Amino acid sequence: xxxLDPADWSALxxxxxxMLDDMVDHLATLRDQPVWRPMxxxxxxxxxxxxxxQGTAPEALYARFRDEIQPYVTGNLHPRFMGxxxxxGNPVSMLAELLAGAMNxxxxxxxxxxxxxxxxxxAWAAAMLGMPAGTSGVLLTGSSMANFCxxxxxxxxxxxxxxxxxxxxxxxxxxxxxxxxxxxxxxALDMAGLGRAALRKIPLDDQFRMDMDKLRAAIAADAAxxxxxxxxxxxxxxxxxxxxxDLHIAAEIAAAHGAWFHVDGAFGAxxxxxPATRPLTAGLGRADxxxxxxxxxxxxxxxxxxxxxxxxxxxxxxxxxxxxxxxxAPRGLAGGFPWPCDLGPDLxxxxxxxxxxxxxxxYGTQGLAHVVETSCALAQRLAARVRASNRLTLLAPVPLNIxxxxxxxxxxxxxxxxxxxxxxxxxxxxxTTRIGGRVAIRCAIVNHRTRAEDIDALVEEILxxxxxxxxx
Ligand SMILES: *Cc1c(COP(=O)(O)O)cnc(C)c1O
Numbered sequence: 001x002x003x004l005d006p007a008d009w010s011a012l013x014x015x016x017x018x019m020l021d022d023m024v025d026h027l028a029t030l031r032d033q034p035v036w037r038p039m040x041x042x043x044x045x046x047x048x049x050x051x052x053x054q055g056t057a058p059e060a061l062y063a064r065f066r067d068e069i070q071p072y073v074t075g076n077l078h079p080r081f082m083g084x085x086x087x088x089g090n091p092v093s094m095l096a097e098l099l100a101g102a103m104n105x106x107x108x109x110x111x112x113x114x115x116x117x118x119x120x121x122x123a124w125a126a127a128m129l130g131m132p133a134g135t136s137g138v139l140l141t142g143s144s145m146a147n148f149c150x151x152x153x154x155x156x157x158x159x160x161x162x163x164x165x166x167x168x169x170x171x172x173x174x175x176x177x178x179x180x181x182x183x184x185x186x187x188a189l190d191m192a193g194l195g196r197a198a199l200r201k202i203p204l205d206d207q208f209r210m211d212m213d214k215l216r217a218a219i220a221a222d223a224a225x226x227x228x229x230x231x232x233x234x235x236x237x238x239x240x241x242x243x244x245x246d247l248h249i250a251a252e253i254a255a256a257h258g259a260w261f262h263v264d265g266a267f268g269a270x271x272x273x274x275p276a277t278r279p280l281t282a283g284l285g286r287a288d289x290x291x292x293x294x295x296x297x298x299x300x301x302x303x304x305x306x307x308x309x310x311x312x313x314x315x316x317x318x319x320x321x322x323x324x325x326x327x328x329a330p331r332g333l334a335g336g337f338p339w340p341c342d343l344g345p346d347l348x349x350x351x352x353x354x355x356x357x358x359x360x361x362x363y364g365t366q367g368l369a370h371v372v373e374t375s376c377a378l379a380q381r382l383a384a385r386v387r388a389s390n391r392l393t394l395l396a397p398v399p400l401n402i403x404x405x406x407x408x409x410x411x412x413x414x415x416x417x418x419x420x421x422x423x424x425x426x427x428x429x430x431x432t433t434r435i436g437g438r439v440a441i442r443c444a445i446v447n448h449r450t451r452a453e454d455i456d457a458l459v460e461e462i463l464x465x466x467x468x469x470x471x472x
Contacts, residue, residue, distance in 0.1 A: 011059075012058065015058055015059055015062060018062070019062060020098075022066070023094065024091070026070070027077070027091055027094075030077055030078050030079065030449065031078075031079065033078065034075075034425075034426025034427075035075045035078040035080045035081050035423070035426050035427065035428060035429045036074070036075035036078075036081070036423055036424075036426060036429050037071055037072055037426055038072070038424060039072035043068045043072070046068060047068075074086065075429050076088060076089070076429075076447070077089055077447075077449075078429070078447070078449070079447055079449035079450045079451065079454050080427065080428045080429065080450070080454050080457075080458070081428075081429040081447060082428065082429060082430045082431075082443040082444060082445060082446075082447075082450070082458070083423075083429045083430050083431030083442070083443075083444070084431050084444060085239065085266070085267050085296055085402075085444040085446055086296070086444075086446060086447070087293070087295045087296045087297065087298070087299045087300065087301075087302075087446055087447070088299055088446065088447035088448050088449055088450075089299060089300070089301040089302070090299045090300070090301070090359055090362075090363070090448070092355075092358050092359055092362040092363075093299070093300050093301040093355040093358065093359045094301055095358075096301075096354045096355035096357075096358040096359070097301055097355055099354060100350065100351040100352070100354045100355065103351055103354075105350070105351040106348050106349070106350075107340055107349050107350060107351050107352075107353065108339065108340060108341040108346065108347045108348045108349050109326065109328075109336075109339025109340060109341045109342075109347075110333050110334060110335075110336065110339070111332070111333055111334070111335040111336030112333070112336075114351045114353065114354070115336060115339065115340065117351075117353045117354060117357050118138075118139060118340060118352075118353035120353075120357060121139070121353045121356045121357050121360070122135070122136070122137035122138070122139075122306070122308070123135075124360055125137060125292075125306055125308055126308055128270075128272065128273065128365060129265070129269050129272055129281075129284055129285070129290055129292070129308065130272060130281075130284055130285030131285055131287070131290065131308055131310060132285075132310065134312065135308050135309065135310055135312075136308070136309045136310075136311070136312035136315040136316070136343060137306055137307060137308040137309060137315075137343070138306070138307060138340050138343035138344045139294075139304055139305070139306050139340075139349075139352045139353055139356065140304075140305045140306065140307060140344055140346075141303045141304075141305060142266075142293055142295065142303050142304070142305035143182070143184065143264065143266035143291045143292060143293045143305045144182075144184035144187070144188075144305075145305060145307075145344070145345075146266075146291030146292065146293075146305045146306060146307035147182070147184050147185055147188045147233070147262075147264055147291045147307075148184070148187070148188040148191055148192070149289075149291075149307045149318075149319075149344055149345070150188075150233075150260075150262045150288075150289040150290075150291055150307055150309070151175070151185075151188040151189060151192045151194075151231065151233075151262070152192055152318050152319070153260065153288070153289055153309055153314055153315060153318045154175070154230055154231040154259075154260030154262060154288070154289075155168065155173070155192055155194070155230070155318075156314055156317055156318040157230070157260050157288075157314055158171070158173055158228065158230040158231075158260070159171055159173075160317075161317075167193055168192070168193050168194055171228065172226060172227045172228050173194055173198055173227070173228050173229075173230045173231075174198050174199075174200060174222045174227040174228065174229050174230065175189055175194070175198055175199050175200070175229075175230065175231035175232075175233060176199070176200045176202055176215055176218060176219065176229065176231065176232045176233065176259075177199060177200075177201065177202065177210070177232075177233040177234070177235065177264075178201070178202050178203075178204060178209065178210035178234075178235055178238070178245055179201045179202060179203055179204050179210075180204055180208055180209075180210075180235060180238040180239070180240055180241070180243060181201070181233065181235050181238070181264065182235070182238075182239045182264060182266065184264075185199065185233055185264065186199050200218045200222070202214050202215045202218055204243075207243060207397055207399075208238060208240070208241045208243035208396055208397065209243050209244065209245050209246065210234065210235070210245040210246075210250070212245075212246055212249045212250070212253065215232070215250070215253055216253060219253065219257055219259075223257065229257045229259050230259050230260060231254075231259055231260045231262060232250050232253060232254035232259050232260070232261050232262070233262045233263075233264060234247055234250040234261070234262070234263050234264070235263070235264050235265075235268070236263050236264065236265035236268040236269050236271070236280070236281055236284060237265060237266065237267050237268015237269065237271065237400055238268075239266070240396070240402070240404065240433050240435065240442070241396040241397065241398075241399075241402055241404055241435070242268060242379075242398070242399050242400030242401055242402035242444075243396075243397070243399060244268060244271075244280040244281070244399060244400075246283070247263060247281065247282060247283030247284055247286065247287075248282060248283035248286070249283075250283070251283050251286040251287070254288075260288045260289070261286065261287055261288045261289075262287060262288060262289045262290070262291070263284060263287040263289070263290045263291070264291050265281070265284065265290055265291065265292045266291060266292055266293050266296060266305075267292070267293060267296040267297045267401075267446065268280070268281070268400060269281065269284060269290055269292040270292065270296075270297040270298060270368065270372055271372060271400060272284060273365055273368055273369040273372050274369045274372045274373045274376075276373060276376070277372065277373075277376060277400065280399060280400070287308075287310065288309070288310050288311070289307060289308060289309045289310065290307070290308045291305065291306070291307050292305065292306055292308075293305045293306070294306060294356050294359075296446055297368070297371065297372060297375070297446055298356075298359065298360070298368055299359065299363075299368075299371065299448055300355050300356050300359045301355060303352075304352045304355065304356060307344070309343075312338075315343055316338050316342050316343065319341075319342050319343055319344055319345065320338070320342040326339075326341070326347075371448045372401075374448070374450075375401040375445040375446060375447075375448075375450070376400055376401050376445075378401075378445045378450055378451075378452065378454075378455050379398050379400065379401045379402065379403050379443070379445045380398060381452060381455050381456075382398075382403045382443055382445070382455045382458070382459065383398040383403050383405075385455065385456070385459040386403065386405045386459070389459070389463065390408070391407060391408050391409075391463060391466060391467075392405050392406070392407060392408070392459075392462070392463075393405060393406045393407075393408055395435040395436065395438065395440045396435050396440070401444060401445045401446060402442065402443070402444045402445075403442070403443045403445075404433060404435050404440035404441070404442050404443075405440060405441055405443075406435075406438060406439070406440055406441070407441070407462070407466055410466065412438065412439035415432065415439045415440075415441060416432055416439055418441075418462065418465060418466070419431065419432050419441055421465070422461065422462075427461060428457075428458050428461065430442060430443045430458070431444075441462075443458070
């Protein structure tokens with residue numbers, strides 16, 4: 001064998017057709033399947049095998065995939081998966097992944113259609129979120145990376161070239177985000193070499209938003225103490241409750257101090273698509289940078305996030321690293337600057353732009369707005385069911401698509417057990433969080449397949465379980 005390709009393609013073609021048929025069947029019959037199944041121990045052990053020396057036929061590998069892998073993955077395709085904030089994927093994106101795999105394009109740079117498609121997707125993203133034409137951006141694995149890249153751009157603005165050469169020592173940079181910000185914000189400051197302590201966590205108001213008076217006070221105190229406030233990272237759709245910081249006020253406060261204004265809109269930024277929720281995102285278009293995910297509300301298959309950066313010059317200055325073997329040429333395959341590798345930390349990168357381009361084209365902003373609206377309406381339905389029950393209690397306002405509720409008379413441990421039981425029984429997959437020191441059942445309605453009957457069935461199942469007399 002002198003190539004990894006088969007001598008005769010017909011068996012591979014047949015296997016590929018079989019896979020495609022099976023996967024379409026899988027998507028078409030999701031409702032008949034459990035939301036999630038724990039992976040049996042014996043199967044886990046079969047993935048502690050030694051490194052294979054000899055090859056195995058792809059047919060045999062596919063059989064193992066079907067029996068040992070597919071049934072035990074996350075479950076976020078399923079309409080009754082409501083945990084964390086997971087997108088449900090979409091069939092067009094699935095097919096696009098096959099096409100992208102067949103192309104095996106390296107979208108780190110060079111002048112080819114993969115780069116052109118990614119630029120199209122970035123321009124659409126900017127338009128979708130109210131950023132100006134000419135906004136720079138790049139696709140990344142997710143919002144954790146997007147937030148990290150935004151922090152690096154903010155550092156670039158604050159320190160310029162000196163920050164690249166000598167680092168941040170002695171710069172005394174301080175950043176500000178709400179106490180409800182995602183954990184990737186302190187992580188981004190850590191990874192950027194600024195330290196988690198450089199992040200001031202501003203307390204929340206009674207609507208779970210950053211308290212803007214406290215933000216002003218914290219910045220003033222830091223500036224008086226000789227720190228350099230360089231970044232205000234507002235949240236558009238907080239991970240726990242879907243709360244929106246006041247983006248206009250945050251933008252003004254940042255501008256008053258010459259600080260970078262970043263918005264983590266991992267899922268919440270998509271509220272801009274619907275007239276009903278757009279007011280929550282007022283001020284989003286003033287951001288210096290926005291982090292958001294295509295793999296959450298826009299239902300693109302994992303993984304795909306995006307950072308948008310208003311000032312293309314700062315964006316490239318942050319990431320471009322000179323290297324003779326990567327020099328851009330005026331023409332030929334080495335043309336077409338700027339390359340995505342100058343807009344983020346990755347050099348080699350896959351063709352994620354294809355699944356985003358195909359998904360956005362297939363469904364349009366109308367289709368995605370409908371998903372956003374349905375998710376929010378279902379969250380309101382769930383909130384109403386919780387309010388109407390004398391056993392359940394709403395633990396946070398529901399401005400968007402996340403509902404946090406508790407069970408009266410149940411301890412934190414009992415609530416955690418109940419959620420794990422629902423998951424292990426394959427019925428529903430909500431998750432938990434802590435609100436005001438107390439464990440909450442957290443339902444994030446993100447999946448485009450979720451319907452009113454799923455919400456009602458969840459409430460009924462929880463009530464049935466907490467009313468049932470304790471088993472002997
Ligand atoms: C999901 C999420 C993130 C992290 O995004 P990943 O795509 O999981 O890396 C950051 N911020 C918020 C508000 C999120 O919901």
